[in-house]
Amino acid sequence: MGLIVQKFGGTSVADAERIHRAANRAIAAAEKGNQVVVVVSAMGETTDELIRLAREVCKDCVPPKREMDQLLVTGEQVTIALMAMAIHAQGKEAISFTGGQIGLVTDNAFSKARIQSINKQRIFEQLEGGKIVIIAGFQGITPEGDVTTLGRGGSNATLVAIGAVLEADVCENYTDVDGIYTADPRIVKKARKIDRISYDEMLELSGLGASVLQTRAVEFAKKYNVPIHVRNSQNDNPGTWIVAETPNMEHIVVSGAALKKDLIRVGIKNVPDHPGIAATIFGDIASANIVVDDIIQNVMDDNTANISFTVEHGDLDDIKPVVDRITKALGPGTKAAYVSDLAKVSVVGVGMRTHTGVAQRMFKALADAKVNIQNITTSEIKISCIISREDGPKALQIVHDAFELEKAKT
Amino acid sequence: MGLIVQKFGGTSVADAERIHRAANRAIAAAEKGNQVVVVVSAMGETTDELIRLAREVCKDCVPPKREMDQLLVTGEQVTIALMAMAIHAQGKEAISFTGGQIGLVTDNAFSKARIQSINKQRIFEQLEGGKIVIIAGFQGITPEGDVTTLGRGGSNATLVAIGAVLEADVCENYTDVDGIYTADPRIVKKARKIDRISYDEMLELSGLGASVLQTRAVEFAKKYNVPIHVRNSQNDNPGTWIVAETPNMEHIVVSGAALKKDLIRVGIKNVPDHPGIAATIFGDIASANIVVDDIIQNVMDDNTANISFTVEHGDLDDIKPVVDRITKALGPGTKAAYVSDLAKVSVVGVGMRTHTGVAQRMFKALADAKVNIQNITTSEIKISCIISREDGPKALQIVHDAFELEKAKT
Numbered sequence: 001m002g003l004i005v006q007k008f009g010g011t012s013v014a015d016a017e018r019i020h021r022a023a024n025r026a027i028a029a030a031e032k033g034n035q036v037v038v039v040v041s042a043m044g045e046t047t048d049e050l051i052r053l054a055r056e057v058c059k060d061c062v063p064p065k066r067e068m069d070q071l072l073v074t075g076e077q078v079t080i081a082l083m084a085m086a087i088h089a090q091g092k093e094a095i096s097f098t099g100g101q102i103g104l105v106t107d108n109a110f111s112k113a114r115i116q117s118i119n120k121q122r123i124f125e126q127l128e129g130g131k132i133v134i135i136a137g138f139q140g141i142t143p144e145g146d147v148t149t150l151g152r153g154g155s156n157a158t159l160v161a162i163g164a165v166l167e168a169d170v171c172e173n174y175t176d177v178d179g180i181y182t183a184d185p186r187i188v189k190k191a192r193k194i195d196r197i198s199y200d201e202m203l204e205l206s207g208l209g210a211s212v213l214q215t216r217a218v219e220f221a222k223k224y225n226v227p228i229h230v231r232n233s234q235n236d237n238p239g240t241w242i243v244a245e246t247p248n249m250e251h252i253v254v255s256g257a258a259l260k261k262d263l264i265r266v267g268i269k270n271v272p273d274h275p276g277i278a279a280t281i282f283g284d285i286a287s288a289n290i291v292v293d294d295i296i297q298n299v300m301d302d303n304t305a306n307i308s309f310t311v312e313h314g315d316l317d318d319i320k321p322v323v324d325r326i327t328k329a330l331g332p333g334t335k336a337a338y339v340s341d342l343a344k345v346s347v348v349g350v351g352m353r354t355h356t357g358v359a360q361r362m363f364k365a366l367a368d369a370k371v372n373i374q375n376i377t378t379s380e381i382k383i384s385c386i387i388s389r390e391d392g393p394k395a396l397q398i399v400h401d402a403f404e405l406e407k408a409k410t
Numbered sequence: 411m412g413l414i415v416q417k418f419g420g421t422s423v424a425d426a427e428r429i430h431r432a433a434n435r436a437i438a439a440a441e442k443g444n445q446v447v448v449v450v451s452a453m454g455e456t457t458d459e460l461i462r463l464a465r466e467v468c469k470d471c472v473p474p475k476r477e478m479d480q481l482l483v484t485g486e487q488v489t490i491a492l493m494a495m496a497i498h499a500q501g502k503e504a505i506s507f508t509g510g511q512i513g514l515v516t517d518n519a520f521s522k523a524r525i526q527s528i529n530k531q532r533i534f535e536q537l538e539g540g541k542i543v544i545i546a547g548f549q550g551i552t553p554e555g556d557v558t559t560l561g562r563g564g565s566n567a568t569l570v571a572i573g574a575v576l577e578a579d580v581c582e583n584y585t586d587v588d589g590i591y592t593a594d595p596r597i598v599k600k601a602r603k604i605d606r607i608s609y610d611e612m613l614e615l616s617g618l619g620a621s622v623l624q625t626r627a628v629e630f631a632k633k634y635n636v637p638i639h640v641r642n643s644q645n646d647n648p649g650t651w652i653v654a655e656t657p658n659m660e661h662i663v664v665s666g667a668a669l670k671k672d673l674i675r676v677g678i679k680n681v682p683d684h685p686g687i688a689a690t691i692f693g694d695i696a697s698a699n700i701v702v703d704d705i706i707q708n709v710m711d712d713n714t715a716n717i718s719f720t721v722e723h724g725d726l727d728d729i730k731p732v733v734d735r736i737t738k739a740l741g742p743g744t745k746a747a748y749v750s751d752l753a754k755v756s757v758v759g760v761g762m763r764t765h766t767g768v769a770q771r772m773f774k775a776l777a778d779a780k781v782n783i784q785n786i787t788t789s790e791i792k793i794s795c796i797i798s799r800e801d802g803p804k805a806l807q808i809v810h811d812a813f814e815l816e817k818a819k820t
Contacts, residue, residue: 057429058496059499080480082467085467086468088477
């Protein structure tokens, strides 16, 4: 008996039958005596369909982001209503809420808004009245009443935020895979499902391209210590638990490997080496809402620096005008260059903190396979190598083999 | 220069091209120096599609009305966003609002809510900022924040309510017909478009089956003296103006004729003739949300009465259990009988108040054509005859000819 927040992604609510299957999971949890909150995404391809409509109307223009959000939130709103009906059809009581209706307040960064607060009062009232509460994922409302969307993976952010404010016992994240794998199983055939992983490891893996759960959701879960159980909505297999770190997790040197498939490196040459320059540059880039991957800075002999960083290929059109403005402002000697067709392969594990030789083992494995490493970046619990895009899948396989990730360790 | 509220129905916003055409009308009005508010319905068949989805999920159950409204309002929300984008694509500024976002507060009668108030502040702010304001028709919000729909013709109710609170110069109602006709042009080939018609006449015609504009919207327009201009969204023809009565409207004895095609007469025999009995009966029927057409009561010699009334054929399943309960309660002598396959042909005109002989002319024309009249009901400005359903179209034609409605009178 406890409070469970379940989340069903788009493929898990793609049609009436799947909605009923998800409803049955919620009902089953309620019948065990739990209070149940369900967060849902838009059905199947609905969001893509809405984007297609917007493009058809806005052929040679960029749709205003506020209106795009006004459009996109309807996808989840359809699902919450249908989910409530599906539960009703089974003779149980349910009530649906949009983000706005539960006071899920965000800033007004349309298309990638951040959650500021949730009014849990209305949710608890309904739970205490014996109802299953259905909440639209991915959406919020500004203090002025404009609707916003939370960006990529927004429904997971909703799941964890709701779990946190309600102090849920578990957030169950239902997807179309069995859990988190040691590597993308579409690339690495021997990839193994991980039973338990720490927030920090999951954070690194998410940031590195593991798409099941986004960084933001995991950060939030860590901050509020909400356990997440990633499960497959189509079966009853136990999934992967994402939890706080325990001492015996350190026995495992590398927990997983990940690949970012398509990156661009932006290099800015001859940056005057003044204090605060980097802060100015990356401040401008952040203002443009571009997420920067790894940053490398080398100071040259002539009191200038070379700064390079990687971004997702898809952000290229957004970043170019920003970088042009920056280089112009820094003076005539400063130049920008772009290298595309890059990838990044990484290994992650809290055990790295106490084990040595991990980096060497990775570099050697890649070298033996003639994969050229262009840049290396490390954190306390991960090692990343920038390589050419075409080497990506092969490199992931090599690294997975090198650390024998297919074998479960305890 | 003034304030114009335009409304585009579902067929006028059915696809990207039509949305652009509607957007261009709004822009054209704005470029003439007007402040422009646009009310839109859901695109084409969207509402039907959403209802189909709900039925698929709720196969053997009635979907909770709150959830049905939560579902249906998404239809209009999609249109407002796309309409704002279409205006943006033409280089003009627009902003979209749901019913909730402009504080269009209703009671909580889900699926047929009544408008209680509108917060005009937010609309005026945007208009004064030079934006075209797009508002979702058909929907509102309860004081508790639940979304509601306004029932059949709800978008027209929104149009007129917005026009009233903003004190608009005109409400332009764009449809797929050129205006209000002297009779349904699909039945009467010579039917003529009416240039101007009074609120009262339009009210009678709407109640009698003219489907372009619903009674509720006209009542509201009359109350707040908002002129409505019913126009065709596919051409620039002047349409029909619905306005306050002027003295010279009385020259026109009959303005239009209408046909209700499929009615059922419910007869209750041997009702004890006590004061208040009719109020009890029709109170019970109203509680069941059934709209009663004409009521006829005859008191018999034996201190009992026969009460009969007509309802739409589609309401038969709803009315039977209610009437059964009533007759049972009134005692064993009271019996109900149902006569189906009826129709009602009517003529309407404010000139009837000052002209005599209208009823006789109508009865004679029908008698000459051997159309049997079963019941007659009249108001100050209309005469209705209940006839058999198969005589309906013919009767409408006869009445139209008898009053020479095809000829414009001034």
